[in-house]
Amino acid sequence: MRIQCPYCGERSVNEFSYLGDAGIERPDPHASGAAARFFEAVYLRDNPAGPHNELWYHTYGCRSWLCVTRDTVTHEILRVQTGGAH
Numbered sequence: 001m002r003i004q005c006p007y008c009g010e011r012s013v014n015e016f017s018y019l020g021d022a023g024i025e026r027p028d029p030h031a032s033g034a035a036a037r038f039f040e041a042v043y044l045r046d047n048p049a050g051p052h053n054e055l056w057y058h059t060y061g062c063r064s065w066l067c068v069t070r071d072t073v074t075h076e077i078l079r080v081q082t083g084g085a086h
């Protein structure tokens with residue numbers, strides 16, 4: 001698989017680190033039930049089939065955080081944006 005980095009161009013996936021789902025929001029640690037919400041955010045994940053927004057880090061390149069929209073069925077990269085979740 002290859003990822004089109006906006007700064008470095010098309011690169012092998014081996015240069016990147018997968019950080020997971022880009023859509024997870026960090027719970028408020030001061031809210032009631034925060035422990036249960038953190039447990040859900042950290043351990044209970046969806047396993048979608050189809051387009052999915054993921055966080056990738058260009059570890060062996062420009063060291064940028066990227067939001068990659070990837071089809072989890074075909075592994076086709078549909079979109080790459082700079083920064084975190086979009």
Ligand SMILES: [Zn+2]
Pocket residue numbers: 005006007008009058061062063064
């Ligand atoms: Zn890069």
